[in-house]
Structure formats: structure tokens, C-alpha cells
Amino acid sequence: MSRAITLTLKVWRQAGPEQPGRFETHQVGPVSTDLSFLEMLDVLNEELTLAGGEPVAFDHDCREGICGMCGAVVNGHPHGPEPGTTLCQLHLRHFNDHDTIVIEPFRARAFPIVKDLVVDRSSLDAVLIAGGYISVNTGAAPEANAIAVPVRRAEQALDAAQCIGCGACVAACPNASAMLFAGAKVSHLALLPQGAPERASRATRMVAAMDQMGFGNCTNVGECAAACPKQISLANIARLNREFLRTAFRGEEDGEG
Numbered sequence: 001m002s003r004a005i006t007l008t009l010k011v012w013r014q015a016g017p018e019q020p021g022r023f024e025t026h027q028v029g030p031v032s033t034d035l036s037f038l039e040m041l042d043v044l045n046e047e048l049t050l051a052g053g054e055p056v057a058f059d060h061d062c063r064e065g066i067c068g069m070c071g072a073v074v075n076g077h078p079h080g081p082e083p084g085t086t087l088c089q090l091h092l093r094h095f096n097d098h099d100t101i102v103i104e105p106f107r108a109r110a111f112p113i114v115k116d117l118v119v120d121r122s123s124l125d126a127v128l129i130a131g132g133y134i135s136v137n138t139g140a141a142p143e144a145n146a147i148a149v150p151v152r153r154a155e156q157a158l159d160a161a162q163c164i165g166c167g168a169c170v171a172a173c174p175n176a177s178a179m180l181f182a183g184a185k186v187s188h189l190a191l192l193p194q195g196a197p198e199r200a201s202r203a204t205r206m207v208a209a210m211d212q213m214g215f216g217n218c219t220n221v222g223e224c225a226a227a228c229p230k231q232i233s234l235a236n237i238a239r240l241n242r243e244f245l246r247t248a249f250r251g252e253e254d255g256e257g
């Protein structure tokens with residue numbers, strides 16, 4: 001049943017990448033608990049704008065948990081405290097009247113702050129560009145059922161493919177590692193025959209890109225999987241490590257995998 005609640009928000013405000021940041025306190029409400037977290041921020045921004053102030057900048061697009069654009073740290077949790085939920089799908093019914101909510105941007109060296117809650121996550125794109133693709137020949141599409149894929153492999157590949165590239169795993173990790181993200185991409189492609197042509201070098205190239213972009217190393221803390229809104233499994237990090245070692249020890253080249 002919906003309720004009307006009033007919230008105190010402590011929101012990170014930062015005018016630009018080189019500007020100092022600070023927490024700003026705002027009251028919002030009464031608002032319906034049917035609202036999503038982002039809709040509540042919309043209400044706050046409307047009030048700020050009407051009062052002549054600057055609205056809080058935050059990223060969003062689909063608001064359906066699909067695109068990976070949204071993301072902020074809510075009370076210490078990337079995407080908020082509800083497991084398996086993106087910030088856009090988090091609803092106010094999970095909060096109580098007169099709660100104080102602390103809202104911060106994802107914090108990681110590889111995610112410089114652009115403004116307020118918006119961070120630049122193009123470092124994840126660089127990791128993807130390094131290896132998260134397959135070679136596709138032009139011409140007629142092959143018959144979809146021509147290459148049989150065992151059901152278990154297909155399910156594991158599709159589970160990994162659920163990663164929406166939001167970066168919450170990086171924000172949750174004390175080392176700001178992107179291993180869960182990269183593991184999901186490598187697993188998705190390593191488990192399917194379509195990913196075989198570049199399999200030998202994919203993990204090596206993606207790990208090198210992670211180092212270059214300033215992501216930290218994985219020390220098996222597991223906070224990444226706990227924060228992931230798509231519940232990507234830690235098994236994908238283990239598979240990334242195996243793919244990396246496979247190349248290192250077997251000395252394969254692309255096309256041999």
C-alpha cells in the first residue's frame with residue numbers, strides 16, 4: 001500500500017571535475033512511496049529549479065533497468081540497498097518516513113566526476129573496445145541452429161550477457177576493480193562458438209586495457225557481485241582468470257581457440 005513520506009537528502013554537489021565537492025541537505029516530500037528513486041530526484045530538481053537553484057545532475061536513460069546509465073551510491077550501496085535492483089528500479093517503498101538518505105556518485109579513479117552524481121564511465125568502453133567483440137563476416141547470416149551449443153553453456157553465456165555495463169561493481173570494490181564487468185564480457189564470448197576467433201587474445205587485451213584505464217586489481221573481496229544489479233556471478237571472474245592463463249601457458253594465437 002502506498003504511503004506519503006518525507007525524506008532528508010544529503011546529496012553530493014560538485015560543479016565540475018576540478019571543483020571541490022560537498023554534501024548539500026534538502027528535504028523532499030511528502031512524496032508517494034510508489035515513486036522510483038529517480039522520480040523522487042525529479043521532484044527535488046523541480047523544487048530546486050522553481051526556487052531558482054541548480055538541479056542535481058544525475059545519469060539516467062531507460063529507467064527500466066536495461067541500459068546501465070543510472071547509478072549513484074545510496075547510503076553506501078551502489079544502486080541502493082535492494083539486491084538485484086538498479087537505481088531506476090529502486091522504489092521509495094523501501095524507505096521510511098523521515099529517513100535521511102546519503103546520495104553520492106560512484107567513486108573510482110577510473111570514473112572521474114563530471115558533475116554532482118554524474119561520472120565519466122568511458123573507461124569501461126575502452127575495456128570493451130579492447131576485446132568485447134567478435135569478428136563478423138559480411139554476407140548472409142548463417143542458419144541459427146547450424147552450430148549446436150549445449151544448453152548449460154548457452155545459459156551461462158546468457159547469464160553473463162545480462163551485464164548492463166553500469167559500473168556498480170567498480171564502485172563497490174575497495175580496489176575499484178572492473179574484473180566482474182570484464183569477466184562477464186569474456187565469459188559471454190568465450191562460452192559461445194561465435195567468440196572463438198579472438199578467444200586467445202581477448203582476456204589479455206581486456207586486462208591490459210583495465211590496467212591502462214586505472215582500474216585496480218581483484219583481491220577476491222566479493223563486494224562487486226553483492227552490488228551488481230544483474231547478479232553477475234563471481235564465477236565469471238574465475239573464468240576470466242582461466243582465459244588469461246590459457247593464453248599465457250598455451251601460447252595460442254587468435255583463430256586457434
Ligand code: SF4
Nearest residue numbers: 163164166167169228
Ligand atoms: S557486472 Fe554488474 S555491476 Fe558490473 S557493470 Fe555489469 S551489471 Fe553493472
Ligand code: FES
Nearest residue numbers: 061063068070088
Ligand atoms: S536508467 Fe537504464 S538501467 Fe537505470
